[in-house]
Amino acid sequence: MTNTVRFNVLGPVRAWREGAELDLGSPQQRAVLAVLLFHGGALVTLDELVAAIWDDEPPRTAVGTTRTYVHRLRRVLERDPGKPTLLRSAGGGYAINSRTVDLHDFQQRLDAAAVAEHAGRAAQAAEELDQALAMWNGPALAGVPGRYAEAQRARLAEVRLTTMERRQEIAIALGHHRDAVPELTALVGEHPFRERARQLLMLALAGSGRRADALAVFRDAHRLLADEFGVEPGPELQRIHREILDGEAPGPTPGAGQRSTAVRRRADLAGRAA
Known part of the structure; x- marks a missing residue:
């Protein structure tokens, strides 16, 4: 079964699957998703995500917290989080395989x-x-x-x-x-x-x-x-x-x-x- 998720960024960051809206979590978690979406499928490094969320003042836990945000997004966006088809990991970064934005x-x-x-x-x-x-x-x-x-x-x-x-x-x-x-x-x-x-x-x-x-x-x-x-x-x-x-x-x-x-x-x- 295909995993088609529809994303909106021209307004609040939102997502739907089969007409049902998905809970994307906190503003910071939505910020992670927004950065991935704006890169149109290209890889975004962990450092880039950290900088996008916290600017020049990331907390010491920033890397771990960002990974947690990605993990939570995966649980929401993927039909099978153990076999991701939408939010993938590669080369120390992440990307979203979606054009439904x-x-x-x-x-x-x-x-x-x-x-x-x-x-x-x-x-x-x-x-x-x-x-x-x-x-x-x-x-x-x-x-x-x-x-x-x-x-x-x-x-x-x-x-x-x-x-x-x-x-x-x-x-x-x-x-x-x-x-x-x-x-x-x-x-x-x-x-x-x-x-x-x-x-x-x-x-x-x-x-x-x-x-x-x-x-x-x-x-x-x-x-x-x-x-x-x-x-x-x-x-x-x-x-x-x-x-x-x-x-x-x-x-x-x-x-x-x-x-x-x-x-x-x-x-x-x-x-x-x-």
Whole structure:
């Protein structure tokens, strides 16, 4: 009988077998599992696991405790812990033989969106990005301690934001300006210094006939950047502002479609130790 376990890392670290959720234990034990999953089947040494859990201050019992975490995970994940097929040992380290991870599926959706967009199928690209974003259930590795988890959380948060922006950029390109406004408004509210989100919100508002609101978005950005950093808005934001002032229909950022490839690279599951 095959041992198929489904893992989630785009949110709390969780696992299921045949629809039943598995008890993965303490946050530190979940941290061990997360490191193994993020290495996509590659061997992770015991020292790397210890560092991921305790950073620079491991206790004297760290090695033994880490081995205990692996042993406990094996008891949960394997049908027969004495004959492991999923969590294997080799060369003083460990690896998980699994591709059933939500991050892997997220990556595949981003790839499919990029292919569709390159072929001129914008509606299909939008659908793929919707499917990708629907996989998230909060911050990646929520509740997992350590610098390793924090670095992955920050990296994937940026990938998620970039994907959200790209999704709304496609909506605007398809003429769905009004549909894009609510999510972009929320994005700007949560990330007020993120200029790309502001650019897209201005485009969506202008395309919805809300020219005054689009100009207000620029004024707010100008004030925030001046107050916090003493700088002006970037050239792209200024260009969109200038075109709206001149009564023109502002266009998208030149070459914006190339960002989908960048998103794919940043979300790649392999070689992810920060």
